[in-house]
Amino acid sequence: MANKEGMRYPSIDDLLDVVNSKYKLAYIAAKRAKSIQKDGTSLEDHHCVKPVGVALEEILADKIQVIFDEKEEI
DSSP states (O other): OOOOSGGGSSOHHHHHHHSSOHHHHHHHHHHHHHHHHHHOOSOSSOSOOSHHHHHHHHHHTTOOOOOOOOOOOO
16 A cells, blocks of 8 residues: 555654654654665555655654663753
8 A cells, every 4th residue: 555645644743752853753764764775664564655654654653762872961
């Protein structure tokens, strides 16, 4: 099933409930999309066709676990 809604799915509002920053979301999605192009996806049934869309679906489905090192500000 192909995503015919364009970038409206998955919703940015729903994604920001999972990841607390647009910048972190973009970073995670880009890294995962590159990995999807190389290795494939972990989702069996995804709506999006493009790797970035599939990566965002995986993030929304909580299939991606990322830990950022938070540095102390001086």
